[in-house]
Amino acid sequence: MRTSTAQRVTRTGILLALMLFAIVPLLSMFTTALAEPGSPPQGLSWPAHPHWRNFLDAWNSANLLALFRSSALIVLGVVPATVAMATAAGYALAQLKVPGGKAIYTVLIVGLTLPVEALITPLYYDLRSMGLLGTRPAIVLPLIGLLMPFGVFWMRAHFLGAETALTEAAKIDGAGTWQIFRRVHLPLATPALSALSVLFFLATWNQYLLPLVLVDDPAKRTVAGGLGAFQGQYGTDIVLLCAGSLLIILPSLVIFLVFQRNFVKALLQGAVK
């Protein structure tokens, strides 16, 4: 394409401005996190003496080790179970003749639009009567239910696109439903499964309302829930708050950067199906 230099400069300029907008709040947090503890820092200015120790202080005062451990436990409780159930349901709804399958799918899909806030009040009283309030299962169990519509939607879309010829061939070979699923379709679903796992990881890791309401002890919450509590406690110590927040968002960032290419690709395929 032929474009003048002026045009190209304008385009790059607009893009750079948008990129700056995306990155500047994080940069501001970073320079603030390095400022002298207890000082009133400025929005964006490199401190004369960067205090890297602030990160260590934040790590200790936010009890981040306990928080990461707790989040990991919650993720382990939510992600494998939800992915497994969603895969089974998605497979059945796409490939097997489920009685009332269409109705079941419609009811599930309505859940895609349902905000957590619409359920949080009864969930609180239900989990209280189950005696689970303040425990990690109080976050895990509802989250499995809440993520399910997206999981089923995602996996069904994948299995709808699966080759039916393979199923037919396996059937002729005398394979049962389970065998066909296990040996033919499951191995082919790996990309869809891993993308869904990453999405569910982020959704769990970043979940805020459920831990805020259902678990008082920040050390038993998700990262986002713990971060909220940290802000409540250290909101006035902006240096420590910025250092702690950066440490807390680091794992999400790393996961995203590692899976970046596959992640975005898979996300788009699933979203537009």
Next chain:
Amino acid sequence: MPTISNPPGTRRTSTTSVPPSTTTPGERPVPGEPGRRPRRAGARRWSALLWVAPAFGMYAVFVLYPLFQSVQYSFYDWDGVGTATPAGLDNWKALVTQAELLRSVEHAFVLIVFYTVLPVGLGLVAATLIRELRPGPFNTVARVVLFVPQVLPLVAAGIAWTWMYSSDGLVNQILRAFGLGAHTRDWLGDFTFALPAVGVIGVWVMLGFCTVLMLAGIGKIDPSLYEAARLDGAGRLREFLAVTLPGLRRELVVCTTFTMIAALASFDVIQISTQGGPGYQTMVPGVEIYRLTFLQQHVGQASALAVFLAVLVLVVIWPIQRLGREK
């Protein structure tokens, strides 16, 4: 679930030996089905339900049942501790008569401008620009950088921007640097600017998602369409309107749906940055439900607002989805 516990084959027997009128709902005979179907086919069909049962079970217990309870609570006056007293339609009437509740819904719609209209618009611009650049490292970096805010917890977005907007924060620092020191303020504490300020956080979070989605969509548009447009002498604007925009229909629908739900049901960012204040200037239904239930113990009122919010989202999303499907 009774349908699962039915032994395989009972359905067939019942259709042949019992008049259809007496069959129970779970055993509805399939019209025109021949009576001599092999047993196994029937067995396999019912066993397919087992595949769906765990997913649907969790969904039923932790989503459908609470939703039903929300509807139930909304007709009661309950403080969460004592006994609930029937309140008829009072909680529902309050949604239209109480200014505070109405305003929270109003703010949710204002947020659509920031969560949906601006990110979709800017995302289209950014995607078009990235497409026209030569593929290369800058291209990839642009995509990754723009997408980062979407991956972070919204709580972190709230904290970062609360600092940006504070009196010593970057926004005021920039204003001072340009000699506009008279316009500095505590943005989130300002009655006029708090809501737009919170909205900009939404733009920040959603922009990358929309850009990346549009970019992928543009990549799928047949390049020969652009060739044809150029041969017809179409300018950049015409090319955008005639080729890019129609080609992005599905991506636009996904973007709009996703961001609108986020706008109407926003909670995290506002709870962290303003908690609905100053006054009621940034109150949204999500935060109001939380406050009504957990700070003011008006469980019935919170539930009416919750059900209303759920229905509202559905009503707003429905036409957009329809638009996406028709071809």
